Amino acid sequence: MGFTAAQAARLTGNTAAQLRSWKRLGLVVPGASEPERYSFRDLVALRVVASLLDAGLSLARIRRALRYLVESGEDIAALSLVTDGENVWACRDDGQVLDALRHGQLAFFVAVDRVVADVEAEVGAFDAERQAFVDELRAAHPAGSARRATGAAASDRTGDATVPADPRRPAARR
Numbered sequence: 001m002g003f004t005a006a007q008a009a010r011l012t013g014n015t016a017a018q019l020r021s022w023k024r025l026g027l028v029v030p031g032a033s034e035p036e037r038y039s040f041r042d043l044v045a046l047r048v049v050a051s052l053l054d055a056g057l058s059l060a061r062i063r064r065a066l067r068y069l070v071e072s073g074e075d076i077a078a079l080s081l082v083t084d085g086e087n088v089w090a091c092r093d094d095g096q097v098l099d100a101l102r103h104g105q106l107a108f109f110v111a112v113d114r115v116v117a118d119v120e121a122e123v124g125a126f127d128a129e130r131q132a133f134v135d136e137l138r139a140a141h142p143a144g145s146a147r148r149a150t151g152a153a154a155s156d157r158t159g160d161a162t163v164p165a166d167p168r169r170p171a172a173r174r
Helices: 005-012 016-024 040-054 059-071 112-140 142-158
Strands: 080-083 088-091 097-099 105-107
Touching: 005 016, 005 040, 016 040, 040 059, 040 080, 059 088
Parallel strands: none
Antiparallel strands: 080 088, 088 097, 097 105
């Protein structure tokens, strides 16, 4: 199903004059499937162009980015485009980020939410290992745990720093 220029303008929030201008510039040209009719993909492209213009990107940069993405076979409707007003990055669902103005140079992408989940899992595993180690020590030396606690309490009362007694050594005489 194709849409006339008037329908496309209404559906995308653009003016008929903008559509004519963008057609003349080769930005979004209707008629790939039906002569002089905009396809659904064309409507998406028209909205993308308007969004990129609103973000401060020039028509020349938009044209270059879209041309690269279309020529490389990217499905623009399946991408998320990100711009800082000068650059355009195309983000795929698989996590890859392409620089659409540098001929698809792969950009570095860090999924911070995945990093957070990995660190949380590592911290959880570390805490569990540490607690298991402490529990094993306490189970192996129950008397030593009580003696250390008594020594710590005594040092708090006297203000002296004491070294906890090692249950394997005989007590030192004073």
